[in-house]
Amino acid sequence: MALDTGSVRHLHLVSDAESDEGFAAVGQPSVDEGVDIGIALRAARTFRGLTTQDVADATRIRLSYIDALEDLRLEDLPSRPFTIGYVRAYAQLLGLDGEAAVLRFKSDVPDDGGELRAPVGVRHEGDPRLALVLIAGLLMVGAILLWNVAQRAMSKDAPTAQVAAETTAVRPASAPTGSAVALGAPLPAPVESTTPEPYKTPGLDDAAANGGSADAANAASKARATALAAGEGEIDLAHVAALGSSFKPRGVVHGANEADSSGVILLARKAATLVVRGADGSVYFARQLNAGEAFRAPRTAGLTADVSDPANFDVYSGGVLTGRLTAKQTWLSKLGKPAA
Known part of the structure:
Protein backbone atom coordinates (compact mmCIF):
# COMPACT_ATOMS: atom_id res chain seq x y z
CA MET A 1 0.00 0.00 0.00
CA ALA A 2 1.37 3.38 -1.00
CA LEU A 3 2.08 5.90 1.78
CA ASP A 4 0.10 9.14 1.48
CA THR A 5 2.59 11.91 2.22
CA GLY A 6 0.23 14.76 1.51
CA SER A 7 2.03 17.95 0.56
CA VAL A 8 5.35 16.82 2.01
CA ARG A 9 7.85 16.80 -0.81
CA HIS A 10 10.82 15.33 1.02
CA LEU A 11 10.74 12.82 3.84
CA HIS A 12 13.90 12.20 5.77
CA LEU A 13 14.20 9.90 8.76
CA VAL A 14 16.65 10.95 11.43
CA SER A 15 17.94 9.28 14.50
CA ASP A 16 17.70 10.56 18.03
CA ALA A 17 21.31 11.69 17.93
CA GLU A 18 20.76 14.15 15.14
CA SER A 19 17.26 15.33 16.03
CA ASP A 20 18.49 18.18 18.23
CA GLU A 21 20.36 20.06 15.54
CA GLY A 22 18.12 19.31 12.56
CA PHE A 23 18.98 17.00 9.75
CA ALA A 24 21.26 17.29 6.76
CA ALA A 25 20.68 15.18 3.66
CA VAL A 26 23.52 13.33 2.09
CA GLY A 27 25.30 15.63 -0.32
CA GLN A 28 23.51 18.74 0.97
CA PRO A 29 25.61 21.91 0.65
CA SER A 30 26.98 23.27 3.93
CA VAL A 31 27.08 26.84 5.24
CA ASP A 32 30.54 27.16 3.71
CA GLU A 33 29.20 26.66 0.18
CA GLY A 34 29.72 29.45 -2.35
CA VAL A 35 31.26 32.87 -1.99
CA ASP A 36 28.93 34.05 0.79
CA ILE A 37 26.27 32.84 3.20
CA GLY A 38 23.46 33.91 0.85
CA ILE A 39 24.61 31.57 -1.92
CA ALA A 40 25.08 28.77 0.63
CA LEU A 41 21.50 29.14 1.89
CA ARG A 42 20.09 29.25 -1.67
CA ALA A 43 22.05 26.11 -2.59
CA ALA A 44 20.74 24.25 0.47
CA ARG A 45 17.15 25.39 -0.26
CA THR A 46 17.40 24.36 -3.91
CA PHE A 47 18.86 21.01 -2.90
CA ARG A 48 15.81 20.38 -0.70
CA GLY A 49 13.41 21.49 -3.46
CA LEU A 50 11.91 24.37 -1.45
CA THR A 51 10.85 27.74 -2.78
CA THR A 52 11.44 31.06 -1.12
CA GLN A 53 7.71 31.18 -0.36
CA ASP A 54 7.99 27.84 1.44
CA VAL A 55 10.81 29.27 3.57
CA ALA A 56 8.86 32.46 4.27
CA ASP A 57 5.79 30.49 5.37
CA ALA A 58 7.82 28.19 7.62
CA THR A 59 9.98 30.87 9.27
CA ARG A 60 7.43 33.72 9.29
CA ILE A 61 10.03 35.91 7.56
CA ARG A 62 8.93 38.30 4.83
CA LEU A 63 9.47 36.95 1.32
CA SER A 64 11.38 40.08 0.32
CA TYR A 65 13.82 39.49 3.19
CA ILE A 66 14.39 35.88 2.06
CA ASP A 67 15.26 37.08 -1.44
CA ALA A 68 17.46 39.90 -0.11
CA LEU A 69 19.23 37.51 2.27
CA GLU A 70 20.09 35.05 -0.52
CA ASP A 71 21.36 37.93 -2.69
CA LEU A 72 22.98 39.48 0.39
CA ARG A 73 21.43 42.87 -0.43
CA LEU A 74 22.03 44.52 2.90
CA GLU A 75 20.23 47.75 1.94
CA ASP A 76 16.97 45.78 1.67
CA LEU A 77 17.43 44.00 4.99
CA PRO A 78 16.61 45.30 8.46
CA SER A 79 19.26 46.09 11.04
CA ARG A 80 22.05 43.65 11.77
CA PRO A 81 20.56 41.97 14.88
CA PHE A 82 17.31 41.20 13.01
CA THR A 83 19.22 39.91 9.97
CA ILE A 84 21.33 37.61 12.16
CA GLY A 85 18.15 36.12 13.61
CA TYR A 86 16.80 35.53 10.10
CA VAL A 87 20.05 33.78 9.06
CA ARG A 88 19.88 31.46 12.06
CA ALA A 89 16.22 30.59 11.48
CA TYR A 90 16.77 30.05 7.75
CA ALA A 91 19.76 27.73 8.34
CA GLN A 92 17.99 25.70 11.02
CA LEU A 93 14.99 25.21 8.72
CA LEU A 94 17.31 23.69 6.11
CA GLY A 95 18.95 21.39 8.68
CA LEU A 96 22.16 23.41 8.83
CA ASP A 97 24.04 24.57 11.90
CA GLY A 98 22.45 27.92 12.82
CA GLU A 99 25.44 29.22 14.79
CA ALA A 100 27.84 28.26 11.99
CA ALA A 101 25.61 30.15 9.55
CA VAL A 102 25.69 33.22 11.81
CA LEU A 103 29.50 33.07 11.99
CA ARG A 104 29.67 32.81 8.19
CA PHE A 105 27.35 35.85 7.88
CA LYS A 106 29.48 37.88 10.30
CA SER A 107 32.57 36.90 8.36
CA ASP A 108 31.03 37.85 5.02
CA VAL A 109 29.45 41.07 6.35
CA PRO A 110 31.65 42.67 8.99
CA ASP A 111 29.89 44.92 11.52
CA ASP A 112 30.28 48.57 10.48
CA GLY A 113 28.48 49.96 13.55
CA GLY A 114 25.39 51.08 11.65
CA GLU A 115 22.27 52.25 13.42
CA LEU A 116 19.47 49.84 14.19
CA ARG A 117 16.63 49.78 11.67
CA ALA A 118 13.34 48.15 12.42
CA PRO A 119 12.06 45.58 9.95
CA VAL A 120 9.91 46.89 7.15
CA GLY A 121 6.24 46.51 7.87
CA VAL A 122 6.47 47.50 11.53
CA ARG A 123 4.74 50.85 11.93
CA HIS A 124 5.35 53.22 14.76
CA GLU A 125 2.24 55.33 14.68
CA GLY A 126 1.85 57.98 17.32
CA ASP A 127 -1.38 58.48 19.21
CA PRO A 128 -3.33 61.22 17.36
CA ARG A 129 -4.78 62.33 20.68
CA LEU A 130 -1.35 63.49 21.79
CA ALA A 131 -1.18 65.84 18.82
CA LEU A 132 -4.62 67.24 19.65
CA VAL A 133 -3.62 67.79 23.27
CA LEU A 134 -0.42 69.55 22.18
CA ILE A 135 -2.31 71.82 19.79
CA ALA A 136 -4.91 72.65 22.44
CA GLY A 137 -2.17 73.49 24.94
CA LEU A 138 -0.45 75.80 22.46
CA LEU A 139 -3.73 77.56 21.69
CA MET A 140 -4.41 78.03 25.40
CA VAL A 141 -0.97 79.50 26.05
CA GLY A 142 -1.40 81.85 23.09
CA ALA A 143 -4.81 82.99 24.36
CA ILE A 144 -3.39 83.71 27.82
CA LEU A 145 -0.55 85.74 26.34
CA LEU A 146 -2.93 87.76 24.17
CA TRP A 147 -5.21 88.41 27.15
CA ASN A 148 -2.31 89.67 29.27
CA VAL A 149 -1.17 92.00 26.49
CA ALA A 150 -4.71 93.36 26.10
CA GLN A 151 -5.07 93.94 29.85
CA ARG A 152 -1.80 95.85 30.01
CA ALA A 153 -2.80 98.00 27.06
CA MET A 154 -6.16 98.80 28.65
CA SER A 155 -4.55 99.65 32.00
CA LYS A 156 -2.18 102.08 30.30
CA ASP A 157 -5.01 103.84 28.46
CA ALA A 158 -7.29 104.06 31.50
CA PRO A 159 -7.27 107.47 33.30
CA THR A 160 -5.65 107.67 36.71
CA ALA A 161 -8.19 107.41 39.49
CA GLN A 162 -8.37 110.56 41.58
CA VAL A 163 -8.52 109.93 45.31
CA ALA A 164 -10.21 112.58 47.39
CA ALA A 165 -8.07 114.01 50.15
CA GLU A 166 -8.99 112.89 53.62
CA THR A 167 -10.58 115.53 55.82
CA THR A 168 -9.77 115.72 59.49
CA ALA A 169 -12.79 116.00 61.74
CA VAL A 170 -12.78 118.84 64.25
CA ARG A 171 -12.51 117.49 67.77
CA PRO A 172 -13.51 119.52 70.80
CA ALA A 173 -10.28 120.15 72.67
CA SER A 174 -8.89 122.68 75.06
CA ALA A 175 -6.68 125.26 73.39
CA PRO A 176 -3.99 127.36 75.07
CA THR A 177 -5.06 130.65 76.66
CA GLY A 178 -5.43 133.43 74.16
CA SER A 179 -5.26 131.17 71.12
CA ALA A 180 -7.41 132.03 68.13
CA VAL A 181 -9.78 129.50 66.66
CA ALA A 182 -10.17 129.62 62.88
CA LEU A 183 -13.73 128.90 61.87
CA GLY A 184 -14.99 128.43 58.38
CA ALA A 185 -17.74 130.45 56.88
CA PRO A 186 -21.24 129.35 57.92
CA LEU A 187 -23.08 127.12 55.54
CA PRO A 188 -25.83 128.75 53.49
CA ALA A 189 -29.20 128.60 55.17
CA PRO A 190 -31.70 126.22 53.61
CA VAL A 191 -34.44 127.73 51.53
CA GLU A 192 -37.50 128.14 53.71
CA SER A 193 -40.98 127.51 52.54
CA THR A 194 -42.98 130.62 51.67
CA THR A 195 -46.14 129.04 53.03
CA PRO A 196 -47.05 130.81 56.28
CA GLU A 197 -47.33 128.70 59.40
CA PRO A 198 -50.86 128.00 60.57
CA TYR A 199 -52.09 130.01 63.53
CA LYS A 200 -51.89 128.22 66.86
CA THR A 201 -53.88 129.17 69.91
CA PRO A 202 -51.42 130.44 72.56
CA GLY A 203 -51.02 128.06 75.47
CA LEU A 204 -52.47 124.92 73.89
CA ASP A 205 -49.13 123.39 72.85
CA ASP A 206 -47.52 124.25 76.20
CA ALA A 207 -50.35 122.80 78.17
CA ALA A 208 -50.30 119.61 76.09
CA ALA A 209 -46.51 119.34 76.35
CA ASN A 210 -46.52 119.75 80.12
CA GLY A 211 -49.34 117.36 80.80
CA GLY A 212 -52.15 119.90 80.45
CA SER A 213 -51.54 121.37 83.92
CA ALA A 214 -52.53 124.91 84.80
CA ASP A 215 -49.04 125.65 86.16
CA ALA A 216 -47.50 124.81 82.79
CA ALA A 217 -49.93 127.10 81.01
CA ASN A 218 -49.19 129.92 83.46
CA ALA A 219 -45.44 129.49 82.98
CA ALA A 220 -45.86 129.67 79.23
CA SER A 221 -48.01 132.78 79.52
CA LYS A 222 -45.41 134.53 81.67
CA ALA A 223 -42.67 133.65 79.18
CA ARG A 224 -44.72 135.07 76.32
CA ALA A 225 -45.49 138.24 78.23
CA THR A 226 -41.81 138.75 78.96
CA ALA A 227 -40.94 138.23 75.30
CA LEU A 228 -43.63 140.66 74.17
CA ALA A 229 -42.56 143.29 76.68
CA ALA A 230 -38.88 143.04 75.73
CA GLY A 231 -39.43 142.70 71.97
CA GLU A 232 -38.69 145.59 69.65
CA GLY A 233 -39.82 145.90 66.06
CA GLU A 234 -41.39 142.85 64.39
CA ILE A 235 -42.43 140.03 66.74
CA ASP A 236 -42.22 136.34 65.72
CA LEU A 237 -45.68 135.15 66.76
CA ALA A 238 -44.83 131.51 66.13
CA HIS A 239 -41.85 131.72 68.47
CA VAL A 240 -43.89 133.50 71.11
CA ALA A 241 -46.57 130.82 70.85
CA ALA A 242 -43.95 128.08 71.31
CA LEU A 243 -42.49 129.53 74.51
CA GLY A 244 -42.71 127.06 77.38
CA SER A 245 -42.69 123.99 75.11
CA SER A 246 -40.49 121.04 76.10
Missing part, protein backbone atom coordinates in the same frame (compact mmCIF):
# COMPACT_ATOMS: atom_id res chain seq x y z
CA PHE A 247 -37.11 120.39 74.49
CA LYS A 248 -37.31 117.70 71.82
CA PRO A 249 -33.98 116.94 70.13
CA ARG A 250 -34.14 116.93 66.34
CA GLY A 251 -30.45 116.16 65.78
CA VAL A 252 -27.17 115.49 67.57
CA VAL A 253 -26.88 116.96 71.09
CA HIS A 254 -23.28 118.01 71.80
CA GLY A 255 -21.68 119.01 75.08
CA ALA A 256 -22.35 117.55 78.52
CA ASN A 257 -24.64 114.66 79.32
CA GLU A 258 -27.87 115.16 81.22
CA ALA A 259 -26.32 114.27 84.60
CA ASP A 260 -23.60 116.95 84.27
CA SER A 261 -25.76 119.55 82.54
CA SER A 262 -26.50 122.99 83.97
CA GLY A 263 -29.97 122.82 82.45
CA VAL A 264 -29.21 125.24 79.59
CA ILE A 265 -29.53 123.98 76.01
CA LEU A 266 -28.86 125.98 72.84
CA LEU A 267 -30.77 124.61 69.83
CA ALA A 268 -29.71 125.72 66.34
CA ARG A 269 -32.74 126.78 64.28
CA LYS A 270 -30.54 127.25 61.22
CA ALA A 271 -26.93 126.52 60.34
CA ALA A 272 -24.74 128.71 62.56
CA THR A 273 -21.40 128.76 64.39
CA LEU A 274 -21.12 128.24 68.15
CA VAL A 275 -17.95 128.75 70.20
CA VAL A 276 -18.03 128.16 73.99
CA ARG A 277 -15.12 129.63 75.96
CA GLY A 278 -14.14 129.30 79.58
CA ALA A 279 -13.48 132.08 82.05
CA ASP A 280 -9.79 132.03 81.13
CA GLY A 281 -10.52 132.34 77.42
CA SER A 282 -9.84 128.68 76.59
CA VAL A 283 -12.07 127.13 73.97
CA TYR A 284 -14.38 124.52 75.44
CA PHE A 285 -16.44 123.84 72.32
CA ALA A 286 -16.28 125.05 68.71
CA ARG A 287 -18.43 123.74 65.91
CA GLN A 288 -20.56 124.63 62.93
CA LEU A 289 -24.02 123.41 63.96
CA ASN A 290 -26.60 122.36 61.42
CA ALA A 291 -30.30 123.01 61.86
CA GLY A 292 -31.67 120.72 64.59
CA GLU A 293 -28.32 120.17 66.37
CA ALA A 294 -28.04 121.35 70.00
CA PHE A 295 -25.43 122.08 72.67
CA ARG A 296 -26.05 121.10 76.32
CA ALA A 297 -24.07 123.41 78.64
CA PRO A 298 -22.13 121.82 81.52
CA ARG A 299 -22.10 123.07 85.08
CA THR A 300 -18.73 124.74 84.56
CA ALA A 301 -18.87 128.32 85.80
CA GLY A 302 -17.85 131.29 83.70
CA LEU A 303 -18.71 129.85 80.26
CA THR A 304 -19.66 132.23 77.47
CA ALA A 305 -21.28 131.47 74.12
CA ASP A 306 -20.12 133.26 70.94
CA VAL A 307 -22.45 132.74 67.98
CA SER A 308 -22.44 133.91 64.38
CA ASP A 309 -26.14 134.88 64.51
CA PRO A 310 -28.05 134.95 67.83
CA ALA A 311 -31.44 134.78 66.07
CA ASN A 312 -30.56 131.24 64.92
CA PHE A 313 -30.41 129.80 68.47
CA ASP A 314 -33.35 128.91 70.75
CA VAL A 315 -32.63 128.81 74.49
CA TYR A 316 -34.00 126.02 76.67
CA SER A 317 -33.72 126.18 80.44
CA GLY A 318 -34.95 123.41 82.68
CA GLY A 319 -36.18 121.50 79.65
CA VAL A 320 -38.56 124.21 78.30
CA LEU A 321 -38.16 126.93 75.68
CA THR A 322 -37.45 130.29 77.33
CA GLY A 323 -36.49 132.43 74.33
CA ARG A 324 -33.70 133.12 71.87
CA LEU A 325 -30.23 134.55 72.13
CA THR A 326 -30.23 138.33 71.89
CA ALA A 327 -26.49 138.96 71.50
CA LYS A 328 -23.54 137.32 69.76
CA GLN A 329 -21.81 136.81 73.13
CA THR A 330 -23.79 135.64 76.14
CA TRP A 331 -23.01 134.27 79.59
CA LEU A 332 -24.48 130.78 79.78
CA SER A 333 -25.06 131.11 83.51
CA LYS A 334 -27.52 133.97 82.87
CA LEU A 335 -29.54 131.86 80.46
CA GLY A 336 -30.32 129.38 83.22
CA LYS A 337 -32.14 131.92 85.42
CA PRO A 338 -35.92 131.51 85.38
CA ALA A 339 -37.97 134.29 83.83
CA ALA A 340 -39.61 136.65 86.33
